[in-house]
Amino acid sequence: MGRQPTTSPPVEEYKPVLEYKIGELASLTSCPAETIRYYEKQGLLPAASRNQANYRVYQEGHLKRLQFILHCRALDMTQEEIRLLVTLQDKPDSPCEQVDVLLDNHLQHVEARITQLQHLQEQLRLLRSQCDNHGPVSRCGIIEGLERLDVSTDDHHPDDTCSHVHGSHGL
């Protein structure tokens, strides 16, 4: 990469500003370049400056911010939640109460989703036990069960205000 001499580094690098092109940032973070651009467009990542070829140029601050975002995503936060967090991060003097509230809410979402999925799991296991795998579909207890099923969702389907946590699909 670059034109760094393999021997005898400069006597004094008086400005070791690390800069990355988008592909470098991508491989440093394992986040696809397209997603990085997408985060910029969504306002999660501040817009990078450009070099004369109109390529995005990133510094350490962008790297840290991107890692922050990826950590939040790994914890399943929405872009909305992340947006609030990075805004707060940029206002170091504001009280951290909002951060705490956000985290508490998010934890509740996750807990609600776990409960709901456990309920599904139970129902699916019950349904699964209705078939012994040896007959035709016409005598399959699973199909029959799906026709008659009484899904008691109400106690486990959290209402809109309470959960934004995904179903069982997608990563």
Place this chain on the structure above:
Amino acid sequence: MGRQPTTSPPVEEYKPVLEYKIGELASLTSCPAETIRYYEKQGLLPAASRNQANYRVYQEGHLKRLQFILHCRALDMTQEEIRLLVTLQDKPDSPCEQVDVLLDNHLQHVEARITQLQHLQEQLRLLRSQCDNHGPVSRCGIIEGLERLDVSTDDHHPDDTCSHVHGSHGL
């Protein structure tokens, strides 16, 4: 509804074919009419016949099929999975092995998602404990934690072939 006389029903109703308009089906199933049309377009629900006003006309079979679909959705199955199930349902003589396999796979998806969410839950709780809610953001352990976080996703992020179960957001 209709012009049914309140007294003295017809001596012999020799064809009590129950038919529904989309709105009736919708309220019978608590499934919005738009979603019913959508399922038809996706091929989950067979296309209804039409009356002279071009309104969809549904019979009992449609009602049952729709309930089947809704039960599957309540169990968090994808349209892809449901499509397979209804196809099999329409072939009563085929072996039910595919049904069983589908259900086993789906159960695995759900289990994998539960495990992953429990892992998230733990991390979120740990993170939450880093802040006592009394200082400015600059001393907030949560923000700090999100900057440094090492999310050990690998053991809990099921790979693409294994899970299609959603994150913690959305219903």
Place this chain on the structure above:
DNA sequence: TAAAAACCCTGTAGCAGCTACAGGGTCAAG
């Protein structure tokens, strides 16, 4: 009997959180 409300139709756009092009420009190596 006519006007108003309630229902139905098709088609399109939007939601989240990306991913995957198409159709270009830039740059370093052989």
Place this chain on the structure above:
DNA sequence: CTTGACCCTGTAGCTGCTACAGGGTTTTTA
């Protein structure tokens, strides 16, 4: 001086709906 690896913008696609817009029909009400 051409090849290939990068970069750019912009748009369309994914899932499972939901919400219109802009029409037509039917039912109810005055």
